[in-house]
Amino acid sequence: MRRQGKHLAAVVAAVLAFTGFMALGVWQLERLAWKEALIAAVNARIAASPVAPPGPAAWPQVSAARDAYRHVRVSGTFDNSRETLVQAVTEAGPGFWVLTPLRTDQGFTVLVNRGFVPAEHAPQAARPAGLIAGPVTVTGLLRASEPGGGFLRANRPGAGRWYSRDVAAITRVRGLAQAAPYFIDADGAPNIGGWPRGGMTVIRFRNSHLSYALTWFALAGMTGVWGAWPLVEALRARRRCSGTALASPHVPLG
Numbered sequence: 001m002r003r004q005g006k007h008l009a010a011v012v013a014a015v016l017a018f019t020g021f022m023a024l025g026v027w028q029l030e031r032l033a034w035k036e037a038l039i040a041a042v043n044a045r046i047a048a049s050p051v052a053p054p055g056p057a058a059w060p061q062v063s064a065a066r067d068a069y070r071h072v073r074v075s076g077t078f079d080n081s082r083e084t085l086v087q088a089v090t091e092a093g094p095g096f097w098v099l100t101p102l103r104t105d106q107g108f109t110v111l112v113n114r115g116f117v118p119a120e121h122a123p124q125a126a127r128p129a130g131l132i133a134g135p136v137t138v139t140g141l142l143r144a145s146e147p148g149g150g151f152l153r154a155n156r157p158g159a160g161r162w163y164s165r166d167v168a169a170i171t172r173v174r175g176l177a178q179a180a181p182y183f184i185d186a187d188g189a190p191n192i193g194g195w196p197r198g199g200m201t202v203i204r205f206r207n208s209h210l211s212y213a214l215t216w217f218a219l220a221g222m223t224g225v226w227g228a229w230p231l232v233e234a235l236r237a238r239r240r241c242s243g244t245a246l247a248s249p250h251v252p253l254g
Contacts, residue, residue, distance in 0.1 A: 017223045025216035045070045046203070050139050056108055059181055064144035069203065072184060075137040076104035078112070082174040085122055086162040087150070090200055096122050098196040099165060099183065101176050102138060109176050111167055111183040112138050115196030127195040140186040141201055 050073035054062050078100050085096040095118040102112045114130075121127050143165070149155040150163030157173045171179035188199020 014223055018220050021216050021220035021223060025213045025220060028210075028213035028216060046141065047071075052106075053110060053142055053180065053182070053184065055106055056178060056180075062181060067142055067182070068144050069201075070142040071139075072142050073137060073139045074102065074104050074106075074110065074184070075135065076102045076110075077135055078102055078132055079109075080124065080131045080133070082176065083124070084111075084162060084170050084174065085117075085160075086165050088116060090116050090202075092116060092197070092200070093118060095119055097165065099170060101171075101174065101179070102136075102184075108178045108180060109171075110180040111165075111170060111176075112140070113143070113165065113183055113185045113198075115186055115198035116200050117196045121195045130195045138184060138186050139189070140184045140198070143183050143185050143201075145181060145183070 046069055048071050050071045053070075053072040053074050054067065079102075080100060082101050084099045086099060088095055088097045095116055098114045098117055099111050100114050101109050103109050117127065124131060145167035146164035147166045147168065148164060149166070153163045155162050155164060155166055155169060157169055162170070165183055167179070167181055167183055170176075185201040186198040188197075
């Protein structure tokens with residue numbers, strides 16, 4: 001009786017674990033479909049012809065899921081006096097992103113990530129030719145704000161230390177009125193003097209959902225085998241008992 005109770009407990013535990021692992025595997029397949037749809041949508045936005053970025057009336061509806069990496073074009077004038085440097089590590093090495101407010105022809109302001117500069121070109125005095133003063137047209141990708149800071153490093157606006165492109169915080173500190181809740185990564189059009197260097201947007205989506213799903217399904221399979229083993233042993237034991245009873249010698253009476 002005690003052995004039967006242990007077998008039953010093992011089977012119940014195996015069924016619960018099997019169900020849980022299968023559910024996790026199915027969930028990862030659903031995540032895989034979502035990620036593939038997201039990648040396809042982003043690729044389509046990047047390849048599309050540039051459009052005007054969302055204006056003030058559309059800002060409440062702007063979201064990363066719907067608008068991130070949208071190909072946009074906007075004209076206006078840079079306000080180089082309110083430039084913000086955000087620490088960055090790129091394929092060109094460590095340095096800074098140069099975020100400059102652009103007062104658009106439509107009357108609102110949008111932060112433009114003009115590109116990357118190494119530390120020696122971070123001061124404006126080291127790149128005077130790149131401080132465009134007249135009307136410009138910027139083509140690039142719409143990007144969602146990066147609030148808070150970088151990995152284990154919070155932004156320190158009071159000290160002028162920025163580790164992420166936090167649009168709301170930067171526009172507040174710089175005193176920018178009617179500022180868009182997103183920023184634009186400028187494309188790789190050459191800048192006068194070579195700095196900042198645009199067109200360095202990294203578009204990479206981690207997509208390991210299929211391997212995760214296969215792992216969960218493998219665990220479900222192993223759990224199923226483990227759970228079935230007590231039943232197999234019980235069946236074998238019953239067969240052995242039946243065989244022993246059939247093989248017992250018959251002693252005739254009288």
